[in-house]
Amino acid sequence: MDTMRLRLDIAYDGTDFHGWARQKGGIRTVQQTIEEALSLVLRDDITLTVAGRTDAGVHASGQVAHADVHPASLEQRSIEGDPGRLVRRLAKLLPEDVRVFAVEEAPEGFDARFSALTRTYVYRVTTHPAGALPTRARDTAVxxxxxxxxxxxxxxxxxxxxxNFAAFCRPKEHATTIRDVHSFDWARVSPHIYEARITADAFCWNMVRALVATCLTVGEGRRQASWPNGLLLRDARAPEVPLAPARGLTLVGVEYPPADQLAARAEATRAKREM
Incomplete structure (x- = not known):
């Protein structure tokens, strides 16, 4: 076996990160922070593939990533047969605003990004004139x-x-903006505080924040109820659609098919994205 694929379950407070994806110039990102810690533990260059790239300021409690590692690296670090031992070692190296809560050998065919069936986000927002509670200010938008x-x-x-959610997405060359939103539910969790839970097969860049802001704009009466129907007919980003603040958004879960369907799902998704 040349490499072993590991699945990592990750959570982070995105406030002080410039998003998930590694960037040039030493900018602090979640990917760079975890990769450096993993590389230090395993004494090998580790690259992560993630289920959903979150923007600057966006949080996660249910992020999933995978990494391909050399079994020899695990043997040399005395964790052969139990990748879960990496959890405690990473906890000693990672800053408090990011945690890897589980590490396990991934089933054959698993791809954190392309095998995923759905991603689910929760958006938390307050309309109280005083703003968010100080204890929830980092994950509650106003x-x-x-x-x-x-x-x-x-x-x-x-x-x-x-x-086609083109009106709600920042354009990305050669990328489709067709998505399947499975559910989108709002609830009042306490006076002046609301949470939206949205699940889709995938999301394009800024899509969730744009959809949330669209709902809130209609909810405050600034736009008519028919506004979203017209937006869905657009084939380019609609400048009149605002973005809800990043701090209210948290990736809470990624769903995968049974192990015997992982490879087929990844192949189908990859083909769709490339098309």
Missing amino acids: WPKPVDLEATQACADALVGLH
Whole structure:
């Protein structure tokens, strides 16, 4: 066996990270931080592939990544047969705002990005005039006006399904903006505090924050209920669609098919993205 694929389950507070993806110039990112810690432990160059690249300021409690490592590296570090031992070792090296909660050998065919069936995000926002509670200020966005929950949910309902979400995405060359949103539900969790939970096969750049802001804009009465229907007919980013603040957004889960379907799912997804 030349390499062994490991699955990592990851959580982080994205406030002080410039997003997930490694960048030039030593900018602090989640990927760079974890890769450096893993490389130090295993004394090997480690590269992570992630289920969903989060933007600057976005958090995760259910992020998933994979890394291909040489079994010899595990043997030399006395963790052969139990990659889970990496959890404690990484905890000693990683800063407090990022944690790897599980490490295990991935099933054959597993790809953290392409094998995924769905990603789920939660967006937390307050409309209280005083803003967020100090103890939740890092993961709670502030919306400046009250919203009507019924109107907000009706807007979300209009966005569920298989659509071209070009109006809600920052353009990326040769990338499709067709996505299948499985569910989009809003709830009032306490006075002035709302949470939206959205699940889709995948999301394009800035899509969740744009969808959330669209719902809140309709919910406050600034736009008509029919607005999202028109946006779904657009084939380019709509400049009138705002972005909700990054701090309210958390990736909470990634769903995968059974082990015997992982490779087929990855192949189908990769072909779709390349097309």
